[in-house]
Amino acid sequence: xxxxLRPAGEADLMAVGxxxxxxxxxxxxxxxPPEALAGPSGLELGRYWVERWKWERADHRMTVxxxxxxxxxxxxxxxxxxxxxxxxxxxxxxxxPDELGRGTGRALMVxxxxxxxxxxxxxxxxxxxxxxSPARRFYERGGWTATxxxxxxxxxxxxxxxxxxxxxxxxxxxx
Numbered sequence: 001x002x003x004x005l006r007p008a009g010e011a012d013l014m015a016v017g018x019x020x021x022x023x024x025x026x027x028x029x030x031x032x033p034p035e036a037l038a039g040p041s042g043l044e045l046g047r048y049w050v051e052r053w054k055w056e057r058a059d060h061r062m063t064v065x066x067x068x069x070x071x072x073x074x075x076x077x078x079x080x081x082x083x084x085x086x087x088x089x090x091x092x093x094x095x096x097p098d099e100l101g102r103g104t105g106r107a108l109m110v111x112x113x114x115x116x117x118x119x120x121x122x123x124x125x126x127x128x129x130x131x132x133s134p135a136r137r138f139y140e141r142g143g144w145t146a147t148x149x150x151x152x153x154x155x156x157x158x159x160x161x162x163x164x165x166x167x168x169x170x171x172x173x174x175x
Contacts, residue, residue, distance in 0.1 A: 001068065002067070003065050003104045005066075005108065006064060006066070007063060007064075008074065010053065012062075014049075016045075016074050017045035017048060017049050018043070019042075019096060021045050023097065028132070028155070031129075031131040032155060032158055037155075037156065060077065060078035061077050062075065065095075067099070067104070073104045074092070074093070074108070075108045075112045077090050080121075080125055082125075087121055087124065089124075090112055090126040093108055105138060112124075122169050123167070125147075125164060125165065126164070126165050126166075128162065130150070130160075146165055147164045148164075149163070151164075
């Protein structure tokens with residue numbers, strides 16, 4: 001019943017897309033209108049990950065979490081999107097909705113921070129939806145702080161504010 005982490009492979013990407021869809025709908029439905037979450041489908045997100053992986057697998061890393069042989073979460077990380085050579089970006093962390101509170105997110109976060117550090121980055125950054133209070137609390141408990149940077153993104157027809165968070169990568173991640 002323990003969660004295991006492993007590097008993702010090409011064969012995982014369609015399942016990652018379906019999980020990504022379920023995670024988004026569960027996490028974002030409390031504050032986004034239904035039309036914002038009407039798409040993309042799990043199949044479309046799977047295709048998105050297959051295509052993205054083709055172009056980014058050389059400098060990005062995806063880790064999947066499994067429980068009893070079932071995919072239950074993933075992280076995706078790579079270089080900073082603002083071009084800071086000292087920073088690595090946590091592009092995504094998503095869980096199956098029934099995994100919340102089971103330690104899977106924490107295990108994935110510790111693994112991602114260790115992977116960012118191992119790649120030589122001294123700072124980690126990420127973007128989180130401003131209205132996603134549970135995610136923001138999760139990151140803040142893990143030592144992340146808001147930088148004050150903000151951007152808007154479209155999710156379906158909805159304009160959604162994102163906040164940038166950062167944390168230093170000194171020593172091992174808290175467990």
